[in-house]
Amino acid sequence: xxxxxxxxxxxxxPEGAIVSLNCTYSNSAFQYFMWYRQYSRxxxxxxxxxxxxxxxxxxxxxxxxxxxxKYISLFxxxxxxxxxxxxxxxxxxxGGGSQGNLIFGKGTKLSVKx
Amino acid sequence: NAGVxxxxxxQVLKTGQSMTLQCAQxxxxxxxxxxxxDPGMGLRLIHYSVGAGITDQGEVPNGxxxxxxxxxxxxxxxxxxxxxxxxxxxxxxxxxxxxxEAFFGQxxxxxxx
Numbered sequence: 001x002x003x004x005x006x007x008x009x010x011x012x013x014p015e016g017a018i019v020s021l022n023c024t025y026s027n028s029a030f031q032y033f034m035w036y037r038q039y040s041r042x043x044x045x046x047x048x049x050x051x052x053x054x055x056x057x058x059x060x061x062x063x064x065x066x067x068x069x070k071y072i073s074l075f076x077x078x079x080x081x082x083x084x085x086x087x088x089x090x091x092x093x094x095g096g097g098s099q100g101n102l103i104f105g106k107g108t109k110l111s112v113k114x
Numbered sequence: 115n116a117g118v119x120x121x122x123x124x125q126v127l128k129t130g131q132s133m134t135l136q137c138a139q140x141x142x143x144x145x146x147x148x149x150x151x152d153p154g155m156g157l158r159l160i161h162y163s164v165g166a167g168i169t170d171q172g173e174v175p176n177g178x179x180x181x182x183x184x185x186x187x188x189x190x191x192x193x194x195x196x197x198x199x200x201x202x203x204x205x206x207x208x209x210x211x212x213x214x215e216a217f218f219g220q221x222x223x224x225x226x227x
Contacts, residue, residue, distance in 0.1 A: 008154065032213050043118075043204055043218030044157070088157065092212030100211035101147070101172065106156035 003027050006089055006105030015114050019076040023089035023105045026070065030091040030103075033065050035074045038086045038107065047087070048074060079112045086110070116140050120205050120219035127195040127226045135190040135222050137205030145208045146188040147216075150174065150201040157204065163188055164211060195226045 006023045013019055021035075031052055036044035048063040050056050050072075056063045062075040072091070076083055089105040121136045139146065147162035159172030163182040177199060179191040188207075192199060202223050206216040 006156070034215075041221070043206075043220050044216075045218070046215040049215065090157075090216075094213075100213070101159055101162060102212050102216060104149075104157040106154060 004089065004091060004103050004105045007108055008106050010109040010111060012111045012113060013079055015079060015081060015112055017079050017112070019079050019083070019110060019112075021074040021076075021087050021089075021108050021110070023072050023091075024070055025072075025091060025103075027091075027093065027103075028067075028070065029093035031094045032092045033063070033072050034090045034102070035061075035063055036088040036090060036104075038088060040085075044088055079110075081112050081114050084111050118205055118207055118217050118219040120203075120222050122222060123220065124223045125225070127192070127224065129195060129197060129226060131195050133192050133195065135192075135203055135205075135224075137188045137190065137219060138186050139188075139205075139207040139217070140186065141207060141209075141217065142185060143207035143209055143217075144185065145211045146182070147172070147206050148178070148180065148188070148190045149204045149206065150199075151204060151221075152201050160190065160203075162211075192224075197226045200224060200226045 004025045033050045035048040037047045038044040053067045060077045064073045086107040086109045088107040090102045118139045144165045148160040149157040161180040163169045205219045208216040
């Protein structure tokens with residue numbers, strides 16, 4: 001079992017829809033949770049960052065972390081065609097050495113149709 | 115503000131050839147890393163460095179070498195290219211290992227024939 005599981009999609013929604021993206025993980029030591037957005041033929045860019053459990057909101061985006069279930073989510077409200085991209089979850093553990101490295105999910109490809 | 119710069123953007127190699135992928139950052143970050151991205155596999159860590167003179171292996175290090183002589187540069191060397199190394203390679207840097215935003219370059223698309 002891979003440490004981080006993410007449904008690769010693809011996911012296609014109409015403009016204005018609410019999008020839910022999810023990742024599950026197996027390593028209970030993970031403390032830092034991130035969502036990256038990657039447009040076609042570009043490098044990933046940080047979208048949301050959460051430390052430990054809880055929710056974080058930034059405009060149309062909400063990130064949730066449920067450590068008891070080892071489950072993280074990204075919600076996009078009022079989705080726009082410009083949100084069409086691949087969304088990668090990433091997480092890391094507290095500590096030095098290799099355990100501090102970011103572990104990425106496979107990414108979910110989202111398409112928002114006008 | 116350049117951020118993380120990777121060169122070249124595209125490369126075609128023949129099996130057995132060697133080459134170096136260049137990565138430079140201008141944010142004075144201590145931590146740098148190399149990932150490869152393959153369809154259906156996500157981003158997988160090849161090698162990383164926590165500072166000048168310090169490097170370590172990631173998840174898929176075989177066939178690759180790295181060195182870190184300066185804070186700014188972190189080149190990735192393919193010793194003897196194989197078709198299995200056809201991939202998109204990303205370099206990233208961050209202020210702290212895993213706890214802060216990782217800034218990625220634009221990627222190098224490598225094809226080994």
